[in-house]
Amino acid sequence: MKVKTTLLAALMLVSANLFAQQANTPESTYEPTPENLEARKHFADSRFGIFLHWGIYSMFAQGEWYLNTGNLNKDEYAKAASGFYPIRFDADKWVKAFKDAGARYITFTTRHHDGFSMYHTAEGKYNIVDATPFERDVLKELTDACHREGIDVHLYYSILDWIRPDYPIGRTGRNTGRTLKPDYPSYFGFMERQLNELLTGYGDVKAIWLDGYWDHDEDSIPFDWHMPDLYRYVHSIKPECLIGNNHHIYPLVGEDFQMFERDLPGENKSGLSGQDISLLPLEMCETMNGMWGYKVSDTNYKSASQLIQMIVRSAAKGSNLLLNIGPQPNGELPEQSLDRLKSIGQWMRHNGSTIYGTQAGSIAEQPWGVSTDKADTTFVHVLSKVDNEISFPLAAKPRNVLAFEKRTKLPFKYDKKNALLTIKLNVPEGVTDYIIRIEK
Structure with missing residues (x-):
């Protein structure tokens, strides 16, 4: 997720010639398949999902941005992997809690900005199976549990990286001690290979949730992420897979749903969601407390009533609510989160028919x-x-x-x-x- 910063934008001279042969190519049109259109409707009808920010950053209990905000050296930070052993992780218990709460899908962080993969990837050893004593693919266990229980699987994937030398550095992640050898074509190939693993190795993945595009939004020379190429690649593997990008601007060609961070569509209280509302399915993501990743001092949880009203207000805008939980390093969900899920579930069992499969309200919002x-x-x-x-x-x-x-x-x-x-x-x-x- 994006963090506001006053760091000066770096000059991205190397980006000027990246993919030069395609730099001036007009953006292609995108014609979603009938399966993709049906997937969009299914997604919009779901209305409520659970976001899961979990990685080795939970070991520090300071949130998912700690490598950046703590001014840590990447090699010192990486040592946390050798002690990451979430012995109490139980995918079936997690999924049961989500299902009982009335959630129709999850979005799991497969790789956050710190570059650590929470699944068994062939793209290096810096992942939960090869770099930790736990040696289990938590994504595989979680997606299998979701498929058994009829919970849809969406996968978060960071397109920025604070440790890889080939990632062209943007506004964040400058002080991690890495050797800089920017090579975006190399990095782009790495992303394609990882997305291929995720789309082909974990059953029916319904959506890819991208984050980090804003890392270059202050470059003096516009940076070309080549998103149309990445979107075409994802859709070539699985046309019905939905693509969303947390870039805080109007949807780009090739995207299948529009997301709003910490704001209802049409609001901009956080300063991150001022874009116009498209005709695509909508999703608002928000935290239960204050952080996305686990932070031991952050116990300022919203009440169950506040969270229920958030679901209602989101649906009234024609939007899903993606409600975040930051699991603990031992593999448990925080007790405060579980308490809220139980209350939400009780309410949804009685009133879910007024939320699931609904459209934005035809009666304008009132003070009450x-x-x-x-x-x-x-x-x-x-x-x-x-x-x-x-x-x-x-x-x-x-x-x-x-x-x-x-x-x-x-x-x-x-x-x-x-x-x-x-x-x-x-x-x-x-x-x-x-x-x-x-x-x-």
Whole structure:
């Protein structure tokens, strides 16, 4: 994930001639296959997924950026791998917790910016099987468990690297002690080979979630990542595999969904998601606490009610919510995360039909709440205490207005002249989401 920094942008002179034979080639068009379009719909219907930031950085308990923020030498940092032994990792327990919470998919960090691969790769020994005493492919165990339980698998992959000498250095990762020999064609080939491993060795991978494009967004000479080439390569292996890129700009040709970091679509509170909203499926990613990777001092968890309302607000924008957990170095999920998952699951079992398979609400957001749509039904989600009634514009008089939980009719009146619906209701104290079913 991106971290704000005041470091001056490096001059990327070497990048000017990279892939020179293709530098001026117009960006190709992208025609998704019918299978890809169906995969997009399936993804959009899912509405809730779990993000997992896990790597050897968890050993330091300072978050996933510690190699960078701690000003560590890469060789000293790498020594953590020799002690990484997550003895309490149990893929089946993880997946059961996610499934019970109502999550429909996971996104797992196969390789973060520190360059350590959390799966058994043939591209060097710096991976969880060859570099640690654990010697187990946690990605294989996790994806197998997901496939058994019907949880979709999405894979996060960092396109920037703080340790490889052939990666052309950007705005981050300058002080890790590596020998710089920038060679982007070499690095690009490395990424292709790793993505091939991930797409062919771990069952049905539904999506690739890329991160790090912003590493060169301050270059004085524009850096060409050759994303269309990478996207074509992924789609050549698996046309239906969705591609998203956490670049904080409008989607590029070849991408299949648009993501928003720490913001609902259309908001820009974090300064990372100011881009316009596309017609692609949408996904918002957010943390339960403050960090993506495990940080021992970060216990400032959002309440279960806040997280549930985040799921609701995201769906009301026509977006999925990808909710992050940073597993501990021993392989356990933090207890605070598990507690939140249990509460979310209880709520989703009763109310998930107002979230899964819905579209952005046709009723504009109100001070007291939002709405989601499904076929000829609108679900009004009252998220804060209101007086004895609510009013909002509605194009036509509804057939029925019901309290969702008890399926009892609510008294209402419809002002045809002003196209305004008023509903009488009594929202109990402490309700996370009072849901009204409007049948059109």
